Amino acid sequence: MADVSLDNVFKTFGKTEVIHGISCDIQDGEFIVILGPSGCGKSTLLRMIAGLETITKGDVSIDGTVVNRLEPADRDVAMVFQNYALYPHMTVFKNMAYGLKIRKMPKAEIKRRVEDAARILEITEFLDRKPKQLSGGQRQRVAMGRCIVREPKIFLFDEPLSNLDAKLRVQMRLEIRKLQETLKITSIYVTHDQVEAMTLGDRMIVMDNGYAAQIGTPLDVYERPATRFVAGFIGSPAMNFLTAVVSADGRQVHLHRDISLTLQNGGLPGHGGQKIIMGVRPEHFVLGQAADAMLHLDLDHVEILGSDTLAYGHLGQDKTQVTLRLPSVYHFKKNTVLHLDIPSKNLHFFNTDTGQRIEMQA
Amino acid sequence: MVEHRPWLTFLTHAILIFGMLLLVIPIYVTFVASSHSLDEITAHFSLLPGTQLVENYTSALSVGPRDVGATVGTMMLNSLIMALGITLGKIFISLLAAYAIVYFKFRFRMFFFWLIFITLMLPVEVRILPTYKVAADLKILDSYPGLILPLIASATATFLFRQFFMTVPDELCEAVKIDGGGPIRFFFDILLPMSRTSIAALFVILFIYGWNQYLWPLLITTDESYYTLLIGIKRMLDVGEGQAEWQIIMASTILAMIPPILIVIFMQKQFVKGMTETEK
Ligand SMILES: Nc1ncnc2c1ncn2[C@@H]1O[C@H](COP(=O)(O)OP(=O)(O)OP(=O)(O)O)[C@@H](O)[C@H]1O
Numbered sequence: 111m112a113d114v115s116l117d118n119v120f121k122t123f124g125k126t127e128v129i130h131g132i133s134c135d136i137q138d139g140e141f142i143v144i145l146g147p148s149g150c151g152k153s154t155l156l157r158m159i160a161g162l163e164t165i166t167k168g169d170v171s172i173d174g175t176v177v178n179r180l181e182p183a184d185r186d187v188a189m190v191f192q193n194y195a196l197y198p199h200m201t202v203f204k205n206m207a208y209g210l211k212i213r214k215m216p217k218a219e220i221k222r223r224v225e226d227a228a229r230i231l232e233i234t235e236f237l238d239r240k241p242k243q244l245s246g247g248q249r250q251r252v253a254m255g256r257c258i259v260r261e262p263k264i265f266l267f268d269e270p271l272s273n274l275d276a277k278l279r280v281q282m283r284l285e286i287r288k289l290q291e292t293l294k295i296t297s298i299y300v301t302h303d304q305v306e307a308m309t310l311g312d313r314m315i316v317m318d319n320g321y322a323a324q325i326g327t328p329l330d331v332y333e334r335p336a337t338r339f340v341a342g343f344i345g346s347p348a349m350n351f352l353t354a355v356v357s358a359d360g361r362q363v364h365l366h367r368d369i370s371l372t373l374q375n376g377g378l379p380g381h382g383g384q385k386i387i388m389g390v391r392p393e394h395f396v397l398g399q400a401a402d403a404m405l406h407l408d409l410d411h412v413e414i415l416g417s418d419t420l421a422y423g424h425l426g427q428d429k430t431q432v433t434l435r436l437p438s439v440y441h442f443k444k445n446t447v448l449h450l451d452i453p454s455k456n457l458h459f460f461n462t463d464t465g466q467r468i469e470m471q472a
Numbered sequence: 473m474v475e476h477r478p479w480l481t482f483l484t485h486a487i488l489i490f491g492m493l494l495l496v497i498p499i500y501v502t503f504v505a506s507s508h509s510l511d512e513i514t515a516h517f518s519l520l521p522g523t524q525l526v527e528n529y530t531s532a533l534s535v536g537p538r539d540v541g542a543t544v545g546t547m548m549l550n551s552l553i554m555a556l557g558i559t560l561g562k563i564f565i566s567l568l569a570a571y572a573i574v575y576f577k578f579r580f581r582m583f584f585f586w587l588i589f590i591t592l593m594l595p596v597e598v599r600i601l602p603t604y605k606v607a608a609d610l611k612i613l614d615s616y617p618g619l620i621l622p623l624i625a626s627a628t629a630t631f632l633f634r635q636f637f638m639t640v641p642d643e644l645c646e647a648v649k650i651d652g653g654g655p656i657r658f659f660f661d662i663l664l665p666m667s668r669t670s671i672a673a674l675f676v677i678l679f680i681y682g683w684n685q686y687l688w689p690l691l692i693t694t695d696e697s698y699y700t701l702l703i704g705i706k707r708m709l710d711v712g713e714g715q716a717e718w719q720i721i722m723a724s725t726i727l728a729m730i731p732p733i734l735i736v737i738f739m740q741k742q743f744v745k746g747m748t749e750t751e752k
């Protein structure tokens with residue numbers, strides 16, 4: 111168990127910089143998820159912590175010691191690879207025992223640890239099999255087992271579930287979380303799946319093109335996304351973005367000449383007259399009355415999912431596309447008009463140019 | 473594609489049987505000749521096995537042919553040492569070379585790879601004079617190292633192992649690093665066992681190649697005790713005006729075929745696996 115600290119870490123491949131200075135302090139026993147779209151540098155960051163990539167600039171420390179120049183073995187980390195990287199010619203037992211054997215642990219202790227791990231992961235019956243004779247999910251467990259037996263300071267996961275089918279993914283996700291809670295080993299988990307990130311992490315680092323766009327608890331990231339990128343990336347269906355202009359006194363936003371919303375609380379007093387981006391999550395619209403509703407949506411298309419209903423439509427003269435999600439089932443007809451309200455606390459505002467979040471005054 | 477045309481079946485079988493006879497008859501004649509006495513062979517040779525089988529083989533193995541100065545037994549041993557030396561040496565060296573080229577970053581890496589690759593196009597015969605000079609200067613003429621070392625580098629095997637290593641996922645190497653092992657462990661614990669079937673396939677090919685070496689041993693051996701069997705057979709034929717000992721020559725020929733056949737028989741399963749399957 112250990113705390114990990116990233117201090118302004120950079121990574122350059124040849125001439126291209128792919129990680130542009132990331133800092134984060136990870137507590138002992140914490141489960142951190144690194145989330146971001148493909149190619150944003152998640153794996154690179156993880157591999158720098160593991161010691162598989164050199165660190166161009168900045169420091170990675172484990173337990174207060176800078177480990178930049180240490181080999182992976184000396185950092186005492188264990189890693190689950192996306193394709194599991196099991197040794198194909200070794201049995202499951204030997205796969206799990208290999209790291210311990212290298213560390214010259216006594217045979218009896220190796221056996222005890224492997225058998226314990228196998229019991230926890232329910233793979234005891236496969237110990238004599240080769241990886242080729244296992245299903246994807248079983249291989250995934252073996253890869254986890256190989257990490258558990260080492261009792262390392264840190265677990266590193268690089269998209270460990272992405273090769274599994276949807277149902278198994280949900281099951282393994284729960285098991286990984288349960289396991290981490292029992293073992294209390296500091297874990298860093300890379301994924302591009304936001305559901306995994308929301309459910310697994312104590313905190314998450316949302317990465318955008320080599321920058322850490324936001325570091326925070328899942329709820330934090332969902333409720334107060336720090337940038338427009340984070341807002342659009344977290345949540346499914348994605349957040350709706352509408353361009354708006356703040357009224358001179360900051361108490362209203364105008365979506366079009368014909369639509370104005372009155373903000374509760376203090377509004378946006380510092381931004382009077384500015385053009386901004388307003389974000390609304392699909393699930394935050396509420397159906398209102400024709401007379402006093404804020405918005406009137408022309409319905410294009412409806413999807414009934416059973417548990418809830420997705421409705422797609424457009425707003426106003428410039429036909430901005432909007433998605434909304436309503437709990438339970440609604441049988442809307444096409445081309446009707448929905449009257450919608452949005453609680454003011456569920457509005458998000460972002461700077462048009464920088465994409466940074468703009469807070470409403472309390 | 474399944475076709476039921478009797479004449480086609482007949483034709484294909486006829487061609488195959490004809491081809492088989494073409495290959496088998498000379499060997500059969502050799503075998504029959506090795507079971508007759510010299511008189512019988514030269515005077516009235518019949519295609520049925522004779523009675524001298526045991527005498528001929530014992531004489532070849534223990535007494536040896538006239539004028540050659542070494543028994544067939546010695547020559548077989550020499551051939552075996554040379555073939556095994558070349559085979560194991562080639563496999564060892566090319567494994568190491570391929571490992572270096574695939575897994576280590578060093579200056580001029582690609583240059584060295586292409587250098588090795590280009591030597592693929594140079595058969596032994598082309599470089600035989602310079603090689604002879606080097607061997608002579610090193611004073612390894614008439615010795616086992618002389619028979620083995622100059623033939624030990626193998627661009628083909630290096631290339632094959634390189635291709636195989638490149639299909640091994642990088643993550644395996646990284647997994648070993650994380651598990652705490654270095655390059656030597658990765659090589660011996662992971663790469664070598666994974667290459668097992670390719671090594672077996674190469675072993676068969678290279679052993680036959682080594683066993684059948686002719687020109688090089690012929691050049692560098694003058695001492696009879698280092699003769700290999702193939703040279704011995706050649707010498708037995710060089711009798712000038714005299715009468716060649718055909719019964720001994722034929723027995724030696726049959727003996728020369730046995731080790732490669734045994735290797736193929738015993739390693740057939742691994743050989744086929746190595747040529748067709750990759751373990752990953
Ligand atoms: N060895 C390398 N040499 C050069 N560029 C690299 C190398 N490894 C990664 N990159 C680049 O760095 C960027 C980040 O790659 P990385 O593998 O970290 O992305 P990722 O977030 O893990 O993506 P994915 O979700 O697809 O795995 C990519 O643009 C990639 O092209």
Ligand SMILES: [Mg+2]
Pocket residue numbers: 152153154
């Ligand atoms: Mg990745």
